[in-house]
Amino acid sequence: xxxxxxxxxxxxxxxxxxxxxxxxxxxxxxxxxxxxxxxxxxxxxxxxxxxxxxxxxxxxxxxxxxxxxxxxxxxxxxxxxxxxxxxxxxxxxxxxxxxxxxxxxxxxxxxxxxxxxxxxxxxxxxxxxxxxxxxxxxxxxxxxxxxxxxxxxxxxxxxxxxxxxxxxxxxxxxxxxxxxxxxxxxxxxxxxxxxxxxxxxxxxxxxxxxxxxxxxxxxxxxxxxxxxxxxxxxxxxxxxxxxxxxxxxxxxxxxxxxxxxxxxxxxxxxxxxxxxxxxxxxxxxxxxxxxxxxxxxxxxxxxxxxxxxxxxxxxxxxxxxxxxxxxxxxxxxxxxxxxxxxxxxxxxxxxxxxxxxxxxxxxxxxxxxxxxxxxxxxxxxxxxxxxxxxxxxxxxxxxxxxxxxxxxxxxxxxxxxxxxxxxxxxxxxxxxxxxxxxxxxxxxxxxxxxxxxxxxxxxxxxxxxxxxxxxxxxxxxxxxxxx
Numbered sequence: 001x002x003x004x005x006x007x008x009x010x011x012x013x014x015x016x017x018x019x020x021x022x023x024x025x026x027x028x029x030x031x032x033x034x035x036x037x038x039x040x041x042x043x044x045x046x047x048x049x050x051x052x053x054x055x056x057x058x059x060x061x062x063x064x065x066x067x068x069x070x071x072x073x074x075x076x077x078x079x080x081x082x083x084x085x086x087x088x089x090x091x092x093x094x095x096x097x098x099x100x101x102x103x104x105x106x107x108x109x110x111x112x113x114x115x116x117x118x119x120x121x122x123x124x125x126x127x128x129x130x131x132x133x134x135x136x137x138x139x140x141x142x143x144x145x146x147x148x149x150x151x152x153x154x155x156x157x158x159x160x161x162x163x164x165x166x167x168x169x170x171x172x173x174x175x176x177x178x179x180x181x182x183x184x185x186x187x188x189x190x191x192x193x194x195x196x197x198x199x200x201x202x203x204x205x206x207x208x209x210x211x212x213x214x215x216x217x218x219x220x221x222x223x224x225x226x227x228x229x230x231x232x233x234x235x236x237x238x239x240x241x242x243x244x245x246x247x248x249x250x251x252x253x254x255x256x257x258x259x260x261x262x263x264x265x266x267x268x269x270x271x272x273x274x275x276x277x278x279x280x281x282x283x284x285x286x287x288x289x290x291x292x293x294x295x296x297x298x299x300x301x302x303x304x305x306x307x308x309x310x311x312x313x314x315x316x317x318x319x320x321x322x323x324x325x326x327x328x329x330x331x332x333x334x335x336x337x338x339x340x341x342x343x344x345x346x347x348x349x350x351x352x353x354x355x356x357x358x359x360x361x362x363x364x365x366x367x368x369x370x371x372x373x374x375x376x377x378x379x380x381x382x383x384x385x386x387x388x389x390x391x392x393x394x395x396x397x398x399x400x401x402x403x404x405x406x407x408x409x410x411x412x413x414x415x416x417x418x419x420x421x422x423x424x425x426x427x428x429x430x431x432x433x434x435x436x437x438x439x440x441x442x443x444x445x446x447x448x449x450x451x452x453x454x455x456x457x458x459x460x461x462x463x464x465x466x467x468x469x470x471x472x473x474x475x476x477x478x479x480x481x482x483x
Contacts, residue, residue, distance in 0.1 A: 003333040004290050006314055006415070010428040013288045013339055014038060015296030016189070020181040020286075021345065021396075021465065027207055028177055033468045035390070037083050041424075042431040042460040044445040045397070049075070053275035066262055073260035076270040079348055080104045083390050083466050106256065106268045108377070108388050109353060113249050115369045118241035119362040119479040127236050128243065134229040135247060137162040139351060141254060158351055162222050162229075167273050167347060169221025173213040174345060178284055180206040191291030230356045241362040248354045255352030271349040272395065278459070283342035283399065290337040314415050314427050330414040334405035338453075341401040345394050345465065355391070358469040361476030380471030388472065394465035401430060404453040419447050419454055429462040 024030030052072040059065040082103045123131065137160045159167065183206055187199035217223040233244065255268045274280070314330040357363075365375035378386035410416055415432075418425040424434035425447075432447040432454065447456040475481075 003335055004293055004337055005333050006331050006427065009290065009293055009334075009337050012293035012296040014428065016185060016288055016292060017286060017343075019185055019296070020178060023181055023185065025184065028180065028210060031467075033470070034393075035466055035468065036396070036463050037392075037466055038429040038463040039461060040429055041426040042398075042429050042462040043078075044431055044458055044460045046459070047278045050272070050275075050278050053272055057269075069258075069260055070262045072269055073258075073263070073265065073267040076267045077265070079270055079392060079395065079464075080106050080268065082108070082388055083392070083464075103387055105350075105353070105391050106252075108372075109357075110252060110256070111370075111372055112357070112363070112365075113245060113252060115365070115371075116241075116245075116363040116473070117366055117369070117481050118245055119476075119481060120242070123236050123243065131233055131236060131244070134233055136160055138226070138229065139163065139251065141251070159349065162226060165221050166217075166223065166226045167349070169213070169217040169223070171273060171347060173210070173217050175284070176206070176209040176213040178343075178345065180210050182284065182286065186287070186292075189292040189295045191289065234356060234360045234362075241360070245363075248357065251354070252352050268350070268352050271351075273347040273349050277344050277346050277397075280344070283344050286339075286341055286343050286398075288337075288339045290335075293337070314418075314425075330418070332409060332413040332415065334409040334413075336404070336406045338404045339402070341398045344397045346397060347394050348392055353391075355467075358472050359474075361474055362479050364473050364475040364479075364481065375473075377472045378469050380468075380474070384468060386472075388469065390466040390468045392464040393467050395461055396463040396465065397459055397461055398430075399457065399459040401447075401456040402450075402453070403455075404450070407452045410452050415454075416449060420449055422446070430456070431460050432456060 018036050022030055022034050022036060049071055052068040052075075055068060057065070057068050057072055059068050082105050140158055140160045142158055180203070183195070183199045183203060186195040187203075190196060214223075252268075256266055258267055258269055259265070260267060314332075365377075367375060373387050376386055377388040378384045378390075384390070405413070415425070415427070419433055422433060425432045426434075431445060434445060445458055445460075447454040
């Protein structure tokens with residue numbers, strides 16, 4: 001009977017999950033500009049942490065309002081960090097360990113708006129009117145009451161009506177695509193006939209659902225319309241960026257003036273769609289079996305050529321000889337393995353970010369004015385090199401995690417001992433135990449020993465879907481700049 005070590009089991013598990021999320025076939029085309037970054041460790045969250053998504057930033061009492069703003073600020077600053085280019089390690093699968101570079105997306109974006117050299121050929125009056133119309137459909141500025149001074153006006157940036165529908169139908173399409181890819185990839189590697197028969201019988205229905213969701217996105221979610229509007233704005237602003245840059249600066253300045261009253265820190269609010277994802281009873285399921293390990297672990301062994309090493313084995317943190325945060329890597333072998341959990345891929349909304357800027361050819365950076373490292377933020381290569389190669393577009397949450405091994409291996413395993421002993425313990429991107437602080441309160445997050453493995457009901461963030469920015473900046477040869 002074959003024995004599987006825990007690191008290869010985790011590589012296979014994430015290899016399959018990555019292929020489901022980012023993969024494609026002749027029926028569903030994959031987006032080559034997307035890649036996944038796994039958090040190590042996963043970050044626990046409670047439903048209360050996301051109350052601001054459904055309640056907004058104004059509560060019924062001062063205490064509730066402060067809590068909502070603080071949670072919004074903490075989350076917004078957490079996802080403001082850009083992926084670390086040195087942590088990317090996979091080509092075919094586009095995976096990376098999420099070791100953030102501490103570069104903030106909002107700061108990079110602010111510096112571009114402030115210091116970039118922009119093209120100077122003015123648009124015609126009809127082009128100005130058309131651009132303004134498109135901008136109002138894609139984003140809008142909302143006046144809201146000032147929480148401190150009733151005589152002052154405050155503003156909030158939101159997506160416009162067309163972009164809101166775009167996000168809604170894009171989410172429905174992505175959900176249908178996940179179910180189709182999950183069934184397809186499971187059928188390719190399953191040891192039993194159930195998954196194969198399921199795809200044979202239900203695959204056409206699942207594919208029809210994908211095509212139907214795409215048609216709905218086109219018809220009611222303005223899929224092509226939004227892409228055409230952003231393309232038009234890009235084409236016109238390749239010749240003159242001044243008006244568009246002024247508009248982007250106004251939006252950013254409004255968003256960046258939000259202040260967390262408990263810390264005094266400014267933050268650019270970011271949100272998740274759908275806002276009610278935490279309480280949605282229909283999170284899709286994910287399952288993995290040891291028979292799939294060889295196929296998926298071998299697929300995820302192709303390197304981008306970087307020197308970054310990947311450790312997806314067991315780990316725990318503990319105090320030892322005066323060291324407060326010493327990491328111990330552990331492993332064991334098992335002849336059987338099953339993992340299941342519920343998963344939600346939730347879109348990150350940043351109303352203040354004009355991400356189409358990164359692909360626009362009407363701006364450039366020069367050493368004389370750009371004082372923040374290399375003027376080439378990303379070379380667009382494979383792998384990309386630079387301080388700003390991508391930004392996160394979706395957060396990957398899981399809950400109801402259940403893992404089973406063969407009973408004898410589990411009984412003698414170091415992981416069983418670590419879970420029962422408490423402390424910070426995990427496996428790859430999955431957090432299995434420890435304490436964490438939120439809003440000055442300490443919370444426990446702990447897996448339960450089931451006798452042949454463990455279960456962990458709590459929700460945790462295990463990774464991000466990121467979008468590569470391509471070569472940035474990439475000035476158009478037709479753009480004219482002032483000397």
